[in-house]
Amino acid sequence: MAIIELRDLEYQYEESDEKVLKGLNKKIHQGEWLSIIGANGSGKSTLSRLFNGLSQPTGGSVLVLGKKTTEEDSLQMIRREVGMVFQNPEHQFVAPTVRDDIAFGMENAGVPREVMLERIDEVSRWVNIEHILHMEPHRLSGGQKQRAAIAGILALRPQVMVFDESTSMLDPNGRKEILETMNRLCRESGLTIISITHYLEEAFMSDRIWFMKAGRIEKDVTTANIPDQLEWMEAEGMPLPYKYQLYREAKKRRIDIRTLRTMVEGE
Amino acid sequence: MFENVIIGQYLPGRSFLHHMDPRAKIAAVLFLIIVIFLVNSWNGYALFGAAAIAVYFLSGVPFRYIRKGMFPVFILVILTFFLHAFFTREGDILFSVGVFSFYEEGIRQGLFISLRLLLLVYFTSLLTLTTSPIDLTDALEQMFSPLERFKFPAYDVAMMMSIAIRFIPTLLQETEKIIKAQTARGADFNKGSMRDRMQAFVSLLVPLFVRAFRRAEDLAYAMEARGYNGGEGRTKLRLLVWGWRDTLCCVLIAAFGVVLLFLRQ
Numbered sequence: 001m002a003i004i005e006l007r008d009l010e011y012q013y014e015e016s017d018e019k020v021l022k023g024l025n026k027k028i029h030q031g032e033w034l035s036i037i038g039a040n041g042s043g044k045s046t047l048s049r050l051f052n053g054l055s056q057p058t059g060g061s062v063l064v065l066g067k068k069t070t071e072e073d074s075l076q077m078i079r080r081e082v083g084m085v086f087q088n089p090e091h092q093f094v095a096p097t098v099r100d101d102i103a104f105g106m107e108n109a110g111v112p113r114e115v116m117l118e119r120i121d122e123v124s125r126w127v128n129i130e131h132i133l134h135m136e137p138h139r140l141s142g143g144q145k146q147r148a149a150i151a152g153i154l155a156l157r158p159q160v161m162v163f164d165e166s167t168s169m170l171d172p173n174g175r176k177e178i179l180e181t182m183n184r185l186c187r188e189s190g191l192t193i194i195s196i197t198h199y200l201e202e203a204f205m206s207d208r209i210w211f212m213k214a215g216r217i218e219k220d221v222t223t224a225n226i227p228d229q230l231e232w233m234e235a236e237g238m239p240l241p242y243k244y245q246l247y248r249e250a251k252k253r254r255i256d257i258r259t260l261r262t263m264v265e266g267e
Numbered sequence: 268m269f270e271n272v273i274i275g276q277y278l279p280g281r282s283f284l285h286h287m288d289p290r291a292k293i294a295a296v297l298f299l300i301i302v303i304f305l306v307n308s309w310n311g312y313a314l315f316g317a318a319a320i321a322v323y324f325l326s327g328v329p330f331r332y333i334r335k336g337m338f339p340v341f342i343l344v345i346l347t348f349f350l351h352a353f354f355t356r357e358g359d360i361l362f363s364v365g366v367f368s369f370y371e372e373g374i375r376q377g378l379f380i381s382l383r384l385l386l387l388v389y390f391t392s393l394l395t396l397t398t399s400p401i402d403l404t405d406a407l408e409q410m411f412s413p414l415e416r417f418k419f420p421a422y423d424v425a426m427m428m429s430i431a432i433r434f435i436p437t438l439l440q441e442t443e444k445i446i447k448a449q450t451a452r453g454a455d456f457n458k459g460s461m462r463d464r465m466q467a468f469v470s471l472l473v474p475l476f477v478r479a480f481r482r483a484e485d486l487a488y489a490m491e492a493r494g495y496n497g498g499e500g501r502t503k504l505r506l507l508v509w510g511w512r513d514t515l516c517c518v519l520i521a522a523f524g525v526v527l528l529f530l531r532q
């Protein structure tokens with residue numbers, strides 16, 4: 001069964017007269033890592049907020065585990081099953097310390113205190129923040145704050161985690177930490193991951209890529225055969241990771257890899 | 268610039284007062300604020316002073332912090348004293364300066380009111396110096412939660428307070444960043460005409476507000492995504508623990524109140 005399904009999904013902001021999302025029909029499967037790429041304003045964040053009922057469709061529907069996000073009774077369940085990590089680490093840290101921030105979601109869900117203590121222990125070890133549980137947000141790096149957010153969501157035992165450009169405000173170290181965490185979440189713990197990103201090298205780590213353009217999903221490709229995809233990606237003006245640029249360039253000029261090597265290293 | 272800000276002037280520590288339940292501390296301070304208005308004798312103030320000294324030793328807070336916190340009210344205290352001294356015309360004339368005469372009752376009342384103000388501010392300062400803002404919020408939430416029945420949103424107010432406290436450092440950091448950026452572009456916050464300074468100030472406020480709105484939106488989404496839905500059915504990680512110190516405090520302060528009643532004239 002698809003874990004999330006979009007049916008003729010449309011979205012339009014009240015103040016605007018154009019649809020931001022235009023008739024999407026897609027399924028996201030259990031355990032896969034899907035990345036969504038696309039220019040600024042193509043509707044990625046809007047779409048991500050529809051995955052767990054933070055916004056409601058103005059046309060069509062979103063189904064999570066077979067339940068419509070518009071059903072009032074399912075909404076708490078859906079919010080628990082589909083966790084969201086946002087872009088700005090500072091703006092999603094709500095509590096005075098890391099420990100309290102991890103507990104925030106569980107408190108809302110009415111989890112008993114003893115269970116909370118156990119889970120905080122468990123998830124903080126899982127994302128490697130057990131040594132900073134007592135710290136206040138202004139003493140943490142961006143990556144540490146994002147990992148606290150991930151821990152807080154993990155504590156609710158979700159099946160899906162959505163990352164909306166969660167690495168874009170981090171330094172290279174923080175980015176690496178979060179990417180590694182995402183990788184483990186998907187490959188070790190079997191969570192379904194949806195990651196929105198500007199970086200193709202991040203998208204290439206996933207199983208499938210949606211390319212969004214002006215409210216539509218223009219392409220839906222697997223990452224099994226990246227070399228075949230490079231052409232349109234480049235045509236869309238996406239900066240390819242360095243090794244692929246090199247590969248494309250060499251291919252265009254019909255330079256053989258061995259020749260390239262002699263060119264660089266000399267005879 | 269803002270590295271050394273102490274939020275809500277809380278001073279972490281391990282004293283008797285630090286170990287007390289914030290609910291007991293708040294209740295005690297409220298009690299003291301009420302009974303201080305019943306005191307009308309020198310003996311009463313002497314007893315209050317003794318209590319203030321005892322509490323000082325229980326707080327472990329260095330005196331200079333208390334002095335710093337109380338300094339702004341000194342002006343108010345002096346003003347109140349002179350108002351009473353000038354305008355109360357009862358009892359014997361103590362002395363005259365030119366056309367002004369100072370009466371015994373005026374000086375007495377001036378001193379009493381000043382002492383009340385000082386003691387009031389002193390006890391509240393010790394409360395905030397020895398209790399972290401988040402403990403204060405938790406305690407207030409619990410103390411006001413019975414009012415939920417009358418539609419007073421104690422949980423929501425407490426959540427708002429704790430988030431406001433949480434974002435104070437963020438706001439300070441942002442202010443500092445913007446000041447640096449504007450200074451780099453030639454703005455000067457310390458020199459120039461009034462007009463220039465106002466302009467610099469506006470150039471600081473506008474981006475601050477824009478960011479604050481942006482942040483509020485992000486925060487609302489983040490909280491909703493994690494299932495925040497008001498206070499109903501919520502559990503709490505933080506516990507307030509009532510200990511022997513708190514019971515002792517209640518007993519002592521009740522006794523204190525009784526003795527004060529006997530010292531009334």
Ligand SMILES: Nc1ncnc2c1ncn2[C@@H]1O[C@H](COP(=O)(O)OP(=O)(O)O)[C@@H](O)[C@H]1O
Pocket residue numbers: 013014015016020038039040041042043044045046047
């Ligand atoms: N709150 C809003 N009100 C009105 N229009 C919005 C709002 N948020 C986003 N939009 C518009 O919707 C479009 C898609 O935005 P968004 O989903 O944030 O794109 P992305 O995340 O891909 O950059 C943009 O044109 C944006 O201007």
Ligand SMILES: [Mg+2]
Pocket residue numbers: 044045046165
């Ligand atoms: Mg976006």
